[in-house]
Amino acid sequence: MSDLTRMTATEIAALVAGGETSAVEVTRAHLDRIAAVDEQVHAFLHVDTDGALAAAREVDERRAAGEVLGPLAGVPVAVKDVLATRGVPTTVGSKILEGWRPPYDATIVQRLREAGTVMLGKTNMDEFAMGSSTEYSAYGPTHNPWDLSRIPGGSGGGSAAALAAYEAPLAIGSDTGGSIRQPGAVTGTVGAKPTYGGTSRYGLVAFSSSLDTPGPCARNVLDAALLHQVIAGHDPRDSTSIPQPVPDVVAAAKLGATGDLTGVRLGIVSEFIGEGAEPGVMAAFRESVDALTKMGAEVVEVSCPTFAYALPAYYLIAPSECSSNLARFDGVRFGLRVGDDGNRSLEEVMSLTREAGFGPEVKRRIMVGTYALSSGYYDAYYGQAQKVRTLITRDFTAAFERVDALISPTTPFTAFPIGARTADPYQMYLADLFTIPTNLYGGPGISVPCGLSEGLPVGLQVMAPTMADDRMYRVAAALESAVGTFTPPAL
Amino acid sequence: MTTTLPAYDEVVARYEPVIGLETHVELGTNTKMWCGCPTDFGGEPNTRVCPVCLGLPGSLPVANKAAIEAIIRIGLALNCSIAEWCRFARKNYFYPDMPKNFQISQYDEPICVDGYLDVEVNGETVRIEIERVHLEEDTGKTLHVGGATGRIHGATESLVDYNRAGIPLVEIVTKPVTGTGALAPEVAKAYVTELRDVIRTLGVSDVRMEEGSLRCDVNTSLNLPGQEWGTRTETKNVNSLRSVERAVRSEMLRQASVLDAGGRITQETRHFHEDTGDTTPGRSKETATDYRYFPEPDLVPVAPDPAWVAELKAALPELPRVHRRRLQEQWGLSDLDMQSVLNAGAVELIEATVAAGTTPAAARKWWLGELSRRANESGVELADIGATPAQVAELQGLVDAGKLNDKMARTVLEGVVDGEGSPTEIMTSRGLEVVSDTGALTAAVDEAIAANPGIADKIRSGKVAAAGALVGAVMKTTRGQADAKTVRELILERLGVQG
Numbered sequence: 009m010s011d012l013t014r015m016t017a018t019e020i021a022a023l024v025a026g027g028e029t030s031a032v033e034v035t036r037a038h039l040d041r042i043a044a045v046d047e048q049v050h051a052f053l054h055v056d057t058d059g060a061l062a063a064a065r066e067v068d069e070r071r072a073a074g075e076v077l078g079p080l081a082g083v084p085v086a087v088k089d090v091l092a093t094r095g096v097p098t099t100v101g102s103k104i105l106e107g108w109r110p111p112y113d114a115t116i117v118q119r120l121r122e123a124g125t126v127m128l129g130k131t132n133m134d135e136f137a138m139g140s141s142t143e144y145s146a147y148g149p150t151h152n153p154w155d156l157s158r159i160p161g162g163s164g165g166g167s168a169a170a171l172a173a174y175e176a177p178l179a180i181g182s183d184t185g186g187s188i189r190q191p192g193a194v195t196g197t198v199g200a201k202p203t204y205g206g207t208s209r210y211g212l213v214a215f216s217s218s219l220d221t222p223g224p225c226a227r228n229v230l231d232a233a234l235l236h237q238v239i240a241g242h243d244p245r246d247s248t249s250i251p252q253p254v255p256d257v258v259a260a261a262k263l264g265a266t267g268d269l270t271g272v273r274l275g276i277v278s279e280f281i282g283e284g285a286e287p288g289v290m291a292a293f294r295e296s297v298d299a300l301t302k303m304g305a306e307v308v309e310v311s312c313p314t315f316a317y318a319l320p321a322y323y324l325i326a327p328s329e330c331s332s333n334l335a336r337f338d339g340v341r342f343g344l345r346v347g348d349d350g351n352r353s354l355e356e357v358m359s360l361t362r363e364a365g366f367g368p369e370v371k372r373r374i375m376v377g378t379y380a381l382s383s384g385y386y387d388a389y390y391g392q393a394q395k396v397r398t399l400i401t402r403d404f405t406a407a408f409e410r411v412d413a414l415i416s417p418t419t420p421f422t423a424f425p426i427g428a429r430t431a432d433p434y435q436m437y438l439a440d441l442f443t444i445p446t447n448l449y450g451g452p453g454i455s456v457p458c459g460l461s462e463g464l465p466v467g468l469q470v471m472a473p474t475m476a477d478d479r480m481y482r483v484a485a486a487l488e489s490a491v492g493t494f495t496p497p498a499l
Numbered sequence: 500m501t502t503t504l505p506a507y508d509e510v511v512a513r514y515e516p517v518i519g520l521e522t523h524v525e526l527g528t529n530t531k532m533w534c535g536c537p538t539d540f541g542g543e544p545n546t547r548v549c550p551v552c553l554g555l556p557g558s559l560p561v562a563n564k565a566a567i568e569a570i571i572r573i574g575l576a577l578n579c580s581i582a583e584w585c586r587f588a589r590k591n592y593f594y595p596d597m598p599k600n601f602q603i604s605q606y607d608e609p610i611c612v613d614g615y616l617d618v619e620v621n622g623e624t625v626r627i628e629i630e631r632v633h634l635e636e637d638t639g640k641t642l643h644v645g646g647a648t649g650r651i652h653g654a655t656e657s658l659v660d661y662n663r664a665g666i667p668l669v670e671i672v673t674k675p676v677t678g679t680g681a682l683a684p685e686v687a688k689a690y691v692t693e694l695r696d697v698i699r700t701l702g703v704s705d706v707r708m709e710e711g712s713l714r715c716d717v718n719t720s721l722n723l724p725g726q727e728w729g730t731r732t733e734t735k736n737v738n739s740l741r742s743v744e745r746a747v748r749s750e751m752l753r754q755a756s757v758l759d760a761g762g763r764i765t766q767e768t769r770h771f772h773e774d775t776g777d778t779t780p781g782r783s784k785e786t787a788t789d790y791r792y793f794p795e796p797d798l799v800p801v802a803p804d805p806a807w808v809a810e811l812k813a814a815l816p817e818l819p820r821v822h823r824r825r826l827q828e829q830w831g832l833s834d835l836d837m838q839s840v841l842n843a844g845a846v847e848l849i850e851a852t853v854a855a856g857t858t859p860a861a862a863r864k865w866w867l868g869e870l871s872r873r874a875n876e877s878g879v880e881l882a883d884i885g886a887t888p889a890q891v892a893e894l895q896g897l898v899d900a901g902k903l904n905d906k907m908a909r910t911v912l913e914g915v916v917d918g919e920g921s922p923t924e925i926m927t928s929r930g931l932e933v934v935s936d937t938g939a940l941t942a943a944v945d946e947a948i949a950a951n952p953g954i955a956d957k958i959r960s961g962k963v964a965a966a967g968a969l970v971g972a973v974m975k976t977t978r979g980q981a982d983a984k985t986v987r988e989l990i991l992e993r994l995g996v997q998g
Contacts, residue, residue, distance in 0.1 A: 092550075092557040105556065112550050114557060211557040217796035247561050247798050329796055332591050335600030336554045340659070354595060354657060381591070381791035390793060 012037040013174040017083045017231040020177060024071070024082030031064035031071075031082030035126050038084045042128065042175045045499045050150050051160075051170035053089050054097045055129035060084065063126045070124070079234055079258075081124030086176035088167050089130040090137055091222065092211040093117050100213045101133040101145040101163075104365030105343045114211020115246070116180060116222050116239045123238045128176055131166030135367045136334065137187055137215045139163050140439035143430055144369045151426070152195060154464055154496040158423040161191030161439070167225045168195040172496050178235050179225040184216050185322055186419070186443025188223050189455035193418035193467025196457045196494040198232045198484070199225045201443075203474045204450035205250035208243030214333040216326040217248075219447045228493055229456060229485040233261035236477070252475060260478035264485025269303040272483065275310030275411035280442050285420040288461025293417045296458040296468050299490040300415075300483070310411060312403040317396045318445040319437060324380050324393035325448070330370075331377030337365060372433065397448045404449045408473045413483055416442045418455040418467035442469060452477040456484040457494045465494055503756075507748065510721075510755040511681040517728050518676045518683050518747055519718035520627075522694060524669045525637060525711070526569050527704045531665035532636045533560030533603070538667075540710055544660035552665035554598030559797050562587075566667035567610075568811065569703040570634045571803060573669060574611025575812045576697050577629050584802045585610050587634075587795040592788055595659050596639040604635035604670075606792040610801060616697070617820060618689040620682055622838045627690045628674040639664040669704075675718075675728070683719075683751065688744035691715055692844070695740075696819040708739050715743055719750040721758060729754070730764040734778050736771045740844075741880060746771045750778055826850060830859035843871050844881045848888055855892035865891045869912055885916045894922040904982050907931045933982045940973075940981060944989045947972040958994050966990050 012020065012034050023029045039057055046052055067082045092098050092110035094117075099105045113121070120127060134144040142150040142165025152160040153172040160169040167179035168191035181188035183201035192199025200223045207222045214220060224235035240254040276297065281290065301307050339345035339361030340354075347360035366374070380389035407414055419439050429435040446453040451474045458468035468487060470480040531538055534551035550558040574581055588606035611632035617624050640663055645655030671694065679686045695706045695713055706713040720731035732754070734746045749771075754764055768781035817825075823846060827837040830849075840846055845866040852862035866881065870891075874881045894912060897903045903911060903926060914925035926932060947969045948955045957965040966987055973986045 092555075098556070100556070108556075110550075110555065110557070112555070112558075210559050213556040214797075245561060246559050248796075328793060332589050332601050332791070332793070335591060335593065336556070336598065338593065338595070338600060340595045341553060341598065342555065350655075355593075358593060378791065381793055383789045383791070386791075386793070 013041045013177075015177065016228055017080060017177045017226060017234060020083050021080050024067070025077065027071070031067040031124075031126060032061060034082055035060050035064040035084055035128070038128055038176060041173075045173050046175060048151060048156055048499060049153055049169050049173045049175070050148060051131055051166045051173060051175055052086070052129045053099060053101070053132050053145075053147055053166070056096050056127060059096060060126050060128050063121070067124045067126065078123040078238065080178070080238055083125050083178055084128045084176050085120055085125045085235070086128050086131045086167055086170040086179040087117065087120070088133055088164050088179070088181050090133060090182050090213050091117055091180065092213065093127070093130065096127075096130065098130065098213070099147070100137070101135040101147065102365065102367070102370070103146045103344060104337045104361070105213075108343050110211075112211065115208035115243045117211060119239050120180070125178070125238070131164070131170055131179060133166055133187075134163035135370050136213070136330065137163040137182055137184055137220075138330070138369050138373055140186065140190055140436050141424075141426070141429065142166060142191075143426060144367055146367055149426055152423045153499060154196065154423060158425050158464070159194070161194040161419070161423065163187040164191045164199070164225070168192055168197050168199065171195065171197045171225055171227050173499060177227065178231060180222060180235075180239070181225045182212055182220055182222045183443075183447065183453075184219045184221070184326060185447050186440035188225060189443050189453055189467070189469060190419045190439055192225060192455040193457075193469075194423040194465060196465030196496060197225060197227055198229055198454065198456050198488075199223070200232050200236060200454040200477075200480070201446065201452060202236060202240055202477055203250065203452045204447075205248050206254065206452070206475065206477060207240050208246045208249050210243055210245040214329075216329040217333060218329060219322075219326060221447070229454075229481060229488045230258070230261045230265065232454070233257040233481050233485075236481075250475065255475060255478040257478050257481045260481040261485040264482035265489050267303050267486055267489045269300060269305035269483065269486050272305045272413075273411040274300060274305050274307045274483065275407055275414045276307060277315065277414055277416045277442075278309045278311045279313065279315050280416040284441060285417050286422065286461065289417050289419075289421060289466050292459030292461055292466035293468060296487055296491065297415070300487060303486050303490060305483070305486075307415075308411065310407045310414065312400075312407055312414075312445070314396065314399040314403045315445045318400055318448055319441060321393040321396035321400070322440075322444045322448060323376070323437065324389050325397065327373040327377030328380045328390045328393075329377065331374045331381065334366075334370070334374055337362065339365075369433070400445055400448045401450070404445070404451060404471075404473070412472075413479050414471040415483070416469050416471070418442060418469040422461050422464035422466060446471050450474055452480055454480045454484045456487055458487060458491055460494065504752045505755050505759060507681070507752060510751055513723070514721040514751075514755055514758070515677070515680065515724055516683040516747070516751050517720045517722065517731070518679070518687055519731070520673045520676075520687060520690060521716040521718070521733075522671045522691065523714040524573075524671065524698055524704045524706060525713075526566050526667040526669060527702075527712075528563055528565045528569065528667055530563060530565075532563050532566055532634075532667040533665055536665065540712075542662055544658070544662060547662040548664070552598065553661055554600075560603060560795075562798060562801065563667060566634060567801060567803070569667070569701075570610055570632060570669050571808060572701050572703060572811055572815065573671070573698060574614065574632045575808070576701055576815055576818055577611070577614040577616055577632060577671070579611035579614030579629060579632055581803060581808050582608065582610050582612065582801075583805065584800055586800045587798050588792045589795050590635075591791040594638070595657065596641045596661075596664070598639065598661060598664055602635060602638065603795050603798070605633035609633035610803075616690065616693055618686065618693045619838065619841060620685050620689045622834060625676075625679065625682075625686055625689070627676055627686075630672045630674045632669060632671045635668050635670060637663050637666040637668045684744040684747040687717060687747045688740055691743045692740055693819065700816055700819055700822070702816075714738075717743060717746050717750070719747055719754065720764070721751060721754045729758075730766050732764065732767055732769050732778075734769045734771050735781065738773065739880070741878075742771060742773060745776050746778065749776050753778065830863070832863075836863075839867060843867055845871070848882060851888035852891045855889050857892045857895045861895045862888075862891065865895065865912070869909055870916070873913075873916055885918060886912065890915050890922055897922055897926060901982060902926065902933055903931065904933055904979075906979055907933070931980065933980055940977070940986065940989060941993070943973050943976050943981075944969075944986065944993055946976065948990070948993060955994060958991070958996055961996075963991070963996060
């Protein structure tokens with residue numbers, strides 16, 4: 009049999025369902041691949057070999073017993089370390105949670121189990137999902153399989169790199185400002201941020217509650233849609249979860265793959281095609297626009313003037329919420345505890361624990377957020393940012409009256425060398441310039457590979473109205489049918 | 500502190516008090532505010548917890564609909580407007596008994612606003628205006644071990660029990676109450692009492708101050724007539740209705756002595772001490788904590804359907820004030836008499852006693868007389884005196900049956916209060932039964948007549964009033980165990996005189 013790790017999720021599921029291979033064999037192949045390459049890539053923080061094999065055996069037994077299994081049964085999946093996994097270490101890329109084994113599963117993890125997918129392990133990420141390169145992981149950076157000296161994007165660099173390195177055919181990410189889409193773009197993989205509330209946040213260790221959105225990552229659009237379908241849908245344990253049926257993203261991806269976009273109106277965000285992006289990124293984007301037009305799409309420019317304020321608004325809202333969300337990491341009930349020598353006060357122990365447990369980027373954001381929420385500053389910062397958020401939402405709403413979906417490059421630049429942007433936080437924040445507006449609005453966005461620039465992948469982003477996730481899958485699948493998928497050099 | 504406090508009368512002659520009350524009520528919902536953990540009191544520490552109420556990373560709150568319904572009913576009973584749209588907010592501060600290091604509460608968008616509660620003090624109705632009623636979550640409990648005081652200072656270890664964490668808590672805040680003068684302490688007590696009765700009537704909480712399901716913080720300030728309000732202090736640890744009154748009074752006296760000496764009042768939290776009746780300073784509020792409130796992003800706004808609110812309003816039970824008016828009519832009491840029943844905290848006790856078969860007059864006599872006297876003497880609430888309405892009804896039944904006379908009944912009641920058993924048991928054990936054996940009684944009467952021939956002659960000659968002396972003699976020989984009326988009739992009968 010050909011290399012199982014090179015197959016799509018769809019192909020693997022078909023082989024397992026047809027009895028041509030077993031879930032155990034598939035899992036072993038991926039565990040072997042991880043053992044072979046992850047020392048170089050460092051996509052995983054924890055590989056759950058025993059758990060994965062046990063889950064795979066269960067799938068095989070259920071199939072042998074004649075059970076009808078779901079469309080992704082037996083397919084391995086890598087899970088970003090931001091999701092709580094019962095009994096399996098969950099660190100959020102932070103020292104403060106080192107060794108923590110949650111007593112419960114995130115809703116998404118539970119749904120993955122129920123669907124018969126096999127969790128291989130937990131992937132690396134920027135600490136608490138704060139970053140765009142995975143360099144802020146407390147456990148060391150992940151390397152981009154396209155060029156190991158470069159970043160894989162972030163915060164979900166581990167999940168994206170695991171896909172690009174053929175360590176897993178599917179992965180779960182979380183997107184607060186672009187943490188699924190930007191890593192997808194710079195690793196040549198597909199990453200989708202569903203509508204906020206379309207996927208459950210229960211068990212997702214919070215960074216910014218009003219923005220965090222878990223979503224699917226894959227090497228092709230249909231696989232992403234299949235994974236989306238498995239994890240999405242209302243969850244009574246998440247109050248912000250939307251009690252509506254999931255749009256049929258799988259059908260949309262299949263429709264898009266026919267290469268026909270007749271009648272589809274697409275808007276290029278004018279503000280995102282100016283000086284912001286690298287020439288190579290813009291070149292790949294323009295070629296993709298041509299391809300979309302050839303498939304029948306009507307492409308126009310749409311101005312969204314408030315998008316220019318998205319980055320500053322985001323860097324007030326997200327830190328404000330994180331300053332509160334991260335207060336619970338105090339060494340009292342779980343995770344790291346520092347300085348508890350019997351002579352120090354509770355406050356000192358809390359303070360020492362947080363001092364030692366959080367990295368510099370997390371501390372920076374906690375401080376910014378604490379300041380922005382302070383009495384006397386609230387209106388000027390957090391309050392003002394919320395108003396900007398409303399304006400951005402209005403720009404989206406107005407744009408979607410004219411077009412079915414918006415498109416832009418996913419990120420202004422391709423994978424940069426490790427260490428190139430860590431000295432200046434603002435240079436790092438620019439990586440999410442094009443993805444952040446969608447998070448503030450709450451709509452869905454997907455990054456799909458659209459070409460190469462100097463040998464490095466470029467992603468195109470499709471943004472759709474809330475609860476119209478199917479539209480972006482259709483456009484993304486159509487583009488994929490035109491430009492194909494991209495394979496990194498062998499490791 | 501050995502400062503001599505001024506006399507209360509002098510204080511209220513010179514200063515005007517302003518009071519304000521913040522009351523916390525733990526709701527009696529089956530489950531906690533944000534998760535499905537049970538809420539009942541007690542239980543081994545940290546057994547009624549889950550990822551949500553422990554604030555584990557990744558967990559999320561989901562609002563308890565029963566709690567929302569309960570607070571709307573409280574708001575309606577307190578004549579509040581119910582918000583058509585409101586949000587929860589996070590109150591951020593670090594404390595180990597708060598699992599998330601923030602409390603989900605409400606800030607500038609409370610669910611109930613602008614209400615009032617009428618209370619009666621000394622026959623007058625005082626309207627206490629309610630500023631807001633909002634919903635929040637309770638914290639866990641911290642136990643500081645190893646120190647002398649049980650407080651965090653000096654403790655070697657701190658233990659936390661999260662069973663209480665996440666229990667729905669309603670906070671009811673009054674507007675400042677002015678113009679009550681010398682009655683301020685009684686107004687405070689009357690308000691908390693009335694509030695407790697209203698909430699109990701709604702059946703949404705057991706409102707037990709001793710178990711902490713009703714907690715009260717009292718704000719007090721003094722100002723000179725015509726001048727601006729003074730600096731207020733907030734007194735905590737006020738754990739009984741009686742303490743509410745004592746805490747206000749004690750704080751008024753203390754503040755007056757500070758002001759009299761030319762000092763100024765520090766804005767601070769003070770702790771009330773049940774044993775001494777004093778308050779001592781807690782944490783100073785001058786370095787105000789910045790709670791960094793912001794709308795809780797993990798919860799959707801609460802937008803109660805106006806039709807549902809109207810349904811809840813229509814279904815409110817008869818509230819205590821209306822209920823009392825009805826009882827007053829049924830019992831045939833004047834306003835003044837009803838007021839003394841209220842002041843004694845005896846409404847429900849008398850109601851229950853009447854329900855057990857006693858006449859309203861007799862029930863009132865026992866609760867306002869003998870039992871109130873005992874309660875005052877021992878400084879406890881009438882309801883906690885140790886006698887139940889059922890026992891009082893039983894006692895009156897024995898009197899009505901002629902088995903006990905009034906004096907004996909009082910003795911039996913003392914036994915009941917002292918926990919000796921039921922009235923019937925005490926009557927038997929103490930050998931207190933009316934001598935009704937006519938033979939023995941007739942012998943005692945004849946003996947008394949023989950021993951007092953002069954008095955007997957007076958009675959025979961028509962001075963019936965003189966019979967009292969012979970009754971006394973008979974009561975003495977029967978050691979009080981005879982019915983005075985029967986004895987009197989027997990004396991007249993033996994002397995051949997018409998009564």
